[in-house]
Amino acid sequence: MIAIDLTGQTVVVTGGGSGIGAGIVELFLESGARVISADLRYSDDYAPDGERFAATRLDLSSSQDVERWFDLILEREGVPDVLVNCAGISTMDYVIDSRTEDWEKVFAINSTGLYVASKRAARAMTEAQKPGSIIQIASQAGKNGYRAMGGYCASKHAVLGLTKVMAVELAALGIRVNAVCPGIVETAMKHRERIEGGLIRGMTAEEIYAEDCSQVPLGRTAQPRDVANVVLFLASPLASYMTGQAINVTGGMTMH
Ligand SMILES: NC(=O)c1ccc[n+]([C@@H]2O[C@H](COP(=O)([O-])OP(=O)(O)OC[C@H]3O[C@@H](n4cnc5c(N)ncnc54)[C@H](O)[C@@H]3O)[C@@H](O)[C@H]2O)c1
Numbered sequence: 741m742i743a744i745d746l747t748g749q750t751v752v753v754t755g756g757g758s759g760i761g762a763g764i765v766e767l768f769l770e771s772g773a774r775v776i777s778a779d780l781r782y783s784d785d786y787a788p789d790g791e792r793f794a795a796t797r798l799d800l801s802s803s804q805d806v807e808r809w810f811d812l813i814l815e816r817e818g819v820p821d822v823l824v825n826c827a828g829i830s831t832m833d834y835v836i837d838s839r840t841e842d843w844e845k846v847f848a849i850n851s852t853g854l855y856v857a858s859k860r861a862a863r864a865m866t867e868a869q870k871p872g873s874i875i876q877i878a879s880q881a882g883k884n885g886y887r888a889m890g891g892y893c894a895s896k897h898a899v900l901g902l903t904k905v906m907a908v909e910l911a912a913l914g915i916r917v918n919a920v921c922p923g924i925v926e927t928a929m930k931h932r933e934r935i936e937g938g939l940i941r942g943m944t945a946e947e948i949y950a951e952d953c954s955q956v957p958l959g960r961t962a963q964p965r966d967v968a969n970v971v972l973f974l975a976s977p978l979a980s981y982m983t984g985q986a987i988n989v990t991g992g993m994t995m996h
Pocket residue numbers: 754755756757758759760761778779780781798799800801826827828829849877878879880921922923924925926927928929930
């Protein structure tokens with residue numbers, strides 16, 4: 741069996757405080773990497789917790805705060821080997837009922853915050869002439885349209901566009917940029933979406949869960965670890981010939 745060993749590598753993860761991001765942090769720590777994470781849920785400005793994990797409280801919707809966070813990373817940790825952009829939010833409403841401020845909030849975190857973090861990581865890798873891997877947690881909503889998720893779907897389509905451009909611009913430097921497109925993952929976000937979507941569609945959260953399961957060819961929804969496994973692969977030398985890709989982790993629900 742080939743084990744992925746990232747001992748000695750520095751991995752930066754946004755949104756590591758819960759759900760898929762927490763699964764990614766856990767798996768990268770198991771791989772031996774040093775993990776620097778930022779999340780709105782963390783309580784400290786910069787808190788090293790043991791030798792291989794540091795957590796920072798950060799609001800990704802503030803571009804200035806993301807810039808300051810990256811300054812801190814470069815000063816204290818050096819140029820990272822891997823960046824995983826996982827933080828994200830969703831709001832639910834049909835487009836004709838939706839509020840412009842919700843659209844702007846979703847874009848500020850899912851697209852603009854991700855763009856600023858990606859830009860800073862890529863610039864640092866470029867200046868240091870250091871190959872690296874940037875991995876965006878997009879969504880199958882970046883490829884399809886889902887009812888009541890206009891802002892979310894648009895923000896994830898934006899992520900896939902940026903991924904392709906950065907992959908082309910950075911390939912010659914050995915910096916790979918890929919996206920992962922999860923399907924239905926059991927996290928706090930998904931549980932809230934079932935409640936809100938149920939109110940909009942006149943269904944219970946349990947009915948929506950049953951509908952979700954029926955749409956997945958592999959017959960079950962995903963756990964955070966299902967997504968983390970693919971992220972670790974993309975960060976590793978096993979994926980050294982992959983860039984500009986948007987990899988579905990959907991149990992077969994999306995095939996394009
Ligand atoms: N759960 C799913 O079914 C699913 C499917 C496809 C894609 N995704 C994507 O996966 C990512 C993680 O989602 P999840 O399901 O684990 O949700 P989650 O709500 O469990 O976790 C999201 C994390 O992002 C953090 N976050 C939110 N806003 C932030 C901000 N302004 N600044 C810093 N951190 C912030 C939250 O505190 C939280 O820890 C998101 O980008 C989401 O769009 C989720």
